[in-house]
Amino acid sequence: MxxxxxxxxxxxxxxxxxxxxxxxxxxxxxxxxxxxxxxxxxxxxxxxxxxxxxxxxxxxxxxxxxxxxxxxxxxxxxxxxxxxxxxxxxxxxxxxxxxxxxxxxxxxxxxxxxxxxxxxxxxxxxxxxxxxxxxxxxxxxxxxxxxxxxxxxxxxxxxxxxxxxxxxxxxxxxxxxxxxxxxxxxxxxxxxxxxxxxxxxxxxxxxxxxxxxxxxxxxxxTQATETITVEVEEGADALAGRLAELGQTVTPHGRMLLVKVRGPETYDAVRDATADLDLCLIRLEQGRNRIEDVFRGEAAHV
Amino acid sequence: MSEIYDIGYRHYDGPRLGRHHTVLALGVHSLRGVFGLGRPARSKIMPFSLAAIMMFPVVVSIATMAMIQQRVGDYSGYAVVMQAVVAIFLASQAPTVVAPDLRHRVLPLYLSRPVTITEYVGAKVAAMTVALFLLVAVPLTVMFVGDLLVDMPGPPPTGEYLGAVTMAAVLAVLLSTVGLALAALTPRRGLGVASVITVYLLSTGAAPMIYAALYESGYRSAGAWGWLINPFWLVDAAQVWLFGSTAHIPDGAYPGGPAPILIVLALIAAAMAVLSARYRKAASQ
Known part of the structure; x- marks a missing residue:
């Protein structure tokens, strides 16, 4: 009802x-x-x-x-x-x-x-x-x-x-x-x-x-906008490049990178990329996009 | 600590009572408020000292009946004689009935419940009416009981007593509707007190002046209407017509006939209209 x-x-x-x-x-x-x-x-x-x-x-x-x-x-x-x-x-x-x-x-x-x-x-x-x-x-x-x-x-x-x-x-x-x-x-x-x-x-x-x-x-x-936040000590640009090569969608967000989750392979890609580049991973966080961001995005598209 | 035993949220599946229960509860709550019951001690000072003053003539009356077998003052004139005290009671207590809910915007908390505006206003008027009725009728009754106990010569003035109590009820309805209507026009208590007492003083001062002015200019019968400006004399005039009591005015007589009681009813209706308009406006805010 x-x-x-x-x-x-x-x-x-x-x-x-x-x-x-x-x-x-x-x-x-x-x-x-x-x-x-x-x-x-x-x-x-x-x-x-x-x-x-x-x-x-x-x-x-x-x-x-x-x-x-x-x-x-x-x-x-x-x-x-x-x-x-x-x-x-x-x-x-x-x-x-x-x-x-x-x-x-x-x-x-x-x-x-x-x-x-x-x-x-x-x-x-x-x-x-x-x-x-x-x-x-x-x-x-x-x-x-x-x-x-x-x-x-x-x-x-x-x-x-x-x-x-x-x-x-x-x-x-x-x-x-x-x-x-x-x-x-x-x-x-x-x-x-x-x-x-x-x-x-x-x-x-x-x-x-x-x-x-x-x-x-x-x-x-939240489902539509699930992302993970990745933070490395240095070399964020290199990591972004590598992830993009691996076919992931990456947006830089200050010192952090927001990576769109496509499936389990996204997590593997982040793991492999940081390991290959020998970077120091200090944060890997499942970030739900805030609803506000969704609306901001929608408003921007209008 | 109070939260050692957290038994979680419990639903309520007991009875939910109907309208007359809520209206009665609101009426009793307001009536207690008029006398300051359930409020700090300072809220009780004014209503109870005024109620005590109302008892003075009763004590004197019973004493003289017992000692010198004479009645001082009569039942029908009691409200008129004590009018200043009744008016002060109305002015000081009417705003406490209506002002806080308007000033602190508590009304939505009532109106989001099954209570309607009509029931809310009705309960408030009823509470003030009962308070004023008690203020006048309790001393009258004590005086009458004293009269019976002293056992004065001649038949007891039962008719006059019942007439006076009836008119006390009429007076209570008139004063509470008009008083609450005046008090509800402002959300400030102080202004409410001032406006009620001002209207009373003006009516009391104006009545003899209008009477004298008209009487001196030769309009003798028109002058009689001047007395009806004051609510206590207005109700007294109705009492004279209804129960054949004597008029309690300094000079002259009241206009006869049903006019005074019709004016009383018209004033009550007008005051109720003002109250309901005022609350409809407050409710939509």
Whole structure:
């Protein structure tokens, strides 16, 4: 079953067209929604939650119609907004318990679930302190916790890594991956950075100015572009020449060489070439091309 | 450390309750917020001291009934006499009901759940209404119980007491809808407090002035309408028509007939319209 089925979705605001005949389907797992700021990512999520009316088109979430059954949908999904949305004078526990009850959980169940999810997102003792004193990273964790407290089938995460430092970003991405795999909750996560999504997503959708640019599985990107990175102490040029003679595709990349993998023979060629030239091999690394590079390449071809 | 026992993620397959449960939970949560329950101690100071002040006339009344067998003040006039305290309670607490969610943009967290805007606004209005009703009706009831226990000569004023409690409910609905509508126009709590108290002071100051101005210029019957600018006198006028109580104004009389109660209903409808427009706008942001 499709988690999301969007067909010809159009949303016009008085001055801009946020979504322009968008048609795309999303399966279970972690899906990245990528686009520049203003590409229509947040608008799409709000429409799927039934919070914004649409101009044209249809959308289904978990098999339910987004316009007539939005109350049913909101029972089954979780939402982490992009902006700050936490009252400063209550504690994380109080807020998450309250919001669990707003999702229909009885009082005791709400307490248990809140304690559970706050532990899963990594908030320990500080969860009893008012949110006003939290760091950005902790606030993002609270926002994530409230999105999963009612055990939804699907969550919409709008720019969850916004404002986080590199370490916080890593931790947030790991958490999202766990939610999508261990917790078994499907995830639609937006970002304007392709690079960070490739680590956690099974599938990536790219939109620009409300139009679909591309929708494909992560494996498609990585399989098509598998390379190995070779670094030798010196004599990289000689090695590049030798590999080219052996019929390999080599691109110099600073001090390193990127060699396109054709099959097992590519590894043999690298081994033989370095041995023959008597070079000192200091790195042989399987490098997956970053999705970003793929798009950069595609954009260059256009 | 808290993470010694990592039992992994557990799914929830317990009951998911319906709308009335969530609306009730939100209403109770907001009502607790009005009285500062579950909040730091300083949030409790204002509502509870005002509630205590509301009890002073009750204590005096019961004492005089017990000692000199006389009633000071009546049930029907209690809300009018105590109007400044009720107004301060409304001004100080109405913004706490609506402002934080607007200011900190918490609304999307509600609206991405089964809660609708109508239910959200309804729960907030209900919470404020119940708070104001309790503020006025609890002292009235204590006074009445005291009245019965003292066993004053003559029949107990049950009719007047019930009328006063009914009008306390009407007053509570009127004040909470108008107060919340005013408070919700600004996301800042301080401005909300200021705007509610300003509107109250203007209406209180204007009523006798309009009455006097019209009365002096010879429009005696028109002057009576001047009193209806103040919400407490407006509800008192409705009480006079509905329950035949005496008017609690410094001078003159109210215009008779159903006009006051119709004005009350129109004001409630207008305030609800403002609230729903305000929240529809906030929701689409």
């Amino acid at each position: 499709h988690i999301l089925a969007i067909e010809g979705l159009t949303k016009r605001f008085p001055t801009v067209t946020a979504l322009d005949r968008l048609t795309v389907t999303v399966g279970p797992g972690v899906t990245g929604l990528v686009g520049a700021n203003g590409a229509g990512k947040s608008t799409l999520i709000k429409i799927l939650l039934g919070l914004l009316p649409v101009s044209e088109g249809r959308a289904a979430v978990l098999g339910l119609d987004a316009f007539t059954q939005s109350a049913e949908i909101r029972r089954l999904v979780g939402y982490m907004p992009e902006h700050e949305c936490l009252p400063p004078d209550v504690s994380a526990t109080e807020l998450v318990v309250h919001l669990a009850r707003m999702s229909g959980l009885p009082r005791t169940a709400a307490r248990e679930r809140a304690a559970d999810v706050l532990r899963h997102v990594g908030l320990a003792e500080e969860r009893y302190r008012p949110i006003g004193g939290y760091s950005t990273g902790m606030k993002q964790r609270v926002k994530l916790a409230q999105a999963i407290v009612h055990d939804p089938k699907l969550i919409f995460l709008d720019e969850p890594t916004n404002g986080l430092d590199p370490r916080g970003r890593d931790e947030m991405l790991t958490l999202i991956r766990r939610i999508g795999t261990e917790f078994g909750i499907s995830v639609l996560v937006t970002s304007h950075l392709l690079g960070e999504l490739e680590r956690v997503c099974d599938h990536v959708i790219v939109i620009d100015s409300g139009r679909l640019l591309r929708s494909s599985a992560i494996t498609e990107f």
